[in-house]
Amino acid sequence: MSTIRNRTALLGATTTAMLALALTACSEDGSGTRSSGQDAGGSQQSASSATPAQKAGNAKASGNPGGSAAGNSTGSGSGSDTASESGSGSDGGSAAGSTPACTTKDVTISAANQGGPPYTHIVLTAKNISGHRCGMNGFPEIQFLESHRENVPAVAKSKPAAAVVLSPGAPAYALVKLSDGGTDEENEPVTAFSVTLQGGDGLAVVKAPGAAGIAVDPAKWATGYWTEELRNGADDF
Secondary structure, eight states: OHHHHHHHHHHHHHHHHHHHHEEEEEEEHHHHHHHHHHHHHHHHHHTTOOOOOHHOOOOOOOTOOHHHHHHHHHHHHHHHHHHHHHHHHHHHHHHHHHHOOOOOTTEEEHHHHHHHHSSEEEEEEEEESSSSSSEEEEEEEEBBBBBSSSSSOGGGGGOOOSSSEOTTTEEEEEEEESSSOOOOTOOOOEEEEEEEETSSOOOEEEEOSTTEEEEEEEETTTEOBBBSSSSSTTTTO
């Protein structure tokens, strides 16, 4: 009997110890849970009780999406305006730098004898009457005779180094050889002839100088390029 009692007492003590350990573990878990809950609640309460100024400061510190969008919008808008202005400036500069070719409506063309008889050369003068700048391209395309429809050939050495651009009122010149001079059965009389400008529209009819006109030889004629002034050497042919 005493043995049975001792075993019962020992079993009861063991059970009591195990229950105590279980309760201690539960108490620790519960404390941890309650502690976390209290921390979260405390943080929520702190956030809800923050002043508007503090909230704004927190929003800026955390990178508020609204503030970021506003900043991007301002920056991108400014960049677009700048690009647009520089693009139009570039376009304006390009348009101002281009020069149209002179047409027969932009210039008046006249002819005068060079030197004295026998007249072997004439000088063509093209004066800009358009009121704007234009370019005299290449050489004058001249046709003296109905029986010879080809243009008078150009002399390569008379080509200027730079393009000839005429301001309003400015002239350009081209020296034209008619013949070797003297009486020649190959010479033909001309009282008027046609001139076409390279790159420009239209055809100009030019009156030949002198009461009797000029005498031309298809085997000898030649023309120089348009230049801003006649040049010794380059225009001697």
